[in-house]
Amino acid sequence: MPGSEYLRYVALGDSQTEGLGDGDETGGLRGWADRLADRLAETSPGLRYANLAVRGRLASQVHAEQLGPALALRPDLATVVAGVNDLLRPRFDADEVAGHLEAMFAELTAQGALVATLTFPDITRITPLARPAAPRAAALNQRIRAAALRHGVVVAETSHHAVVTDPRLWSRDRLHASPLGHERIAAAVAHALGLPGSGDDWTHPLPSPAAVPSGWRAAAVELRWAAAFLGPWLGRRLRGRSSGDGRTAKRPHLLPVAVLPAGNRPGGPVDGRGEPAGTA
Structure with missing residues (x-):
């Protein structure tokens, strides 16, 4: 039940769960x-x-590559977040993607x-050029809710709140959360799980409105973003490459989590050697 004590937590997913946008390759x-x-x-x-x-x-790769190892770790809590990479591909089948997610829900809960x-x-509120992805995200969200209901899966409804598309919660590539965005996602899941001390603060808007460029400045921002991030992304797709080629999980084994004061967590959980996770 949500709010219980947990001994083994296993996270499955893609770059957002890996932590891109929060830290770097050198510091972890x-x-x-x-x-x-x-x-x-x-x-x-x-x-x-x-x-x-x-x-x-x-989502199919998360299912094929991560579910087996996750089951072998026998978690009492697991998070499964995948599908954004599918949304951005030319071909997208919401039923197929949701089917992979539901298969993982079913086996882990069983x-x-x-x-x-x-x-x-709705990422079009962050990246207007991603407009075709809006109905795809809505369709996938609908199927995630239905599958979660069938298997007793807890859902953090981040899609319902305007703050989640505040540009300050996103990194410069607009595909990955910023450190503040990752903190909000963690708070959303903690709230959905009913963890002690969690609440709906993550849904609140930031204290001051974000500065939004207009006119030619907005166009210039979009062009710079396309050159810096969209172009390389499309190039990888055309070559059949992925940013994850040759990579493995940063933390494949169950390791202790050091409890640090809330204001003193620069590197996240530490691994079994007492070093920040992901630095090896």
Whole structure:
């Protein structure tokens, strides 16, 4: 049941769960799942945590590559978040993507894990050029809710709140959350799980409105973004490449999570060697 003590937390997913946008390759990626593990450890001091997520993975790849190892770790809590990479591909089948998610929900819950997932925001409010993805995200969200209901999966409804598309919650590439965005995602999942001390603060708007360029400045911003991020992304797609080629999970084993004061968590959970996760 939500709000219980957890001993084994396993995160499955793609780049968002891996932590892109929160930290870097040299200092270690953190991300919302690491931040959630921190929160869990405050009330579950024996918690061990594994993160199997790898950037660039489609829902079918998360299913094929991560479900088996996750089941072998016998989690009592698992998060499954995938599908954004599918949304951005030329061919998208909401039923197929949701089918892979539901298969993971089914097997993990059948083994006794509590599973949590989340819905996706309308990214066209962040990236106007991604307009074709809006109905895709809505269709996938609808199927995620239905599958979650069938299997008793906890859903953090991030799609319902305007703040999730505040540009300050997103990194410069507009595809990955910023550190503040990852913190909000962790808070959303903690709230959905009913963790002690969690609440709906994550739904509140930031104190001051974001500065939004207009006119030619807005056009210039879009052109710079397209050159810096959209172009390379499309180039990888045309070459049949992925940002995750050759990569493996940053934290494939269940390792203890150090409980640090809330204001003193620069590197996320530490691994079994006492080093920040993801630095190896």
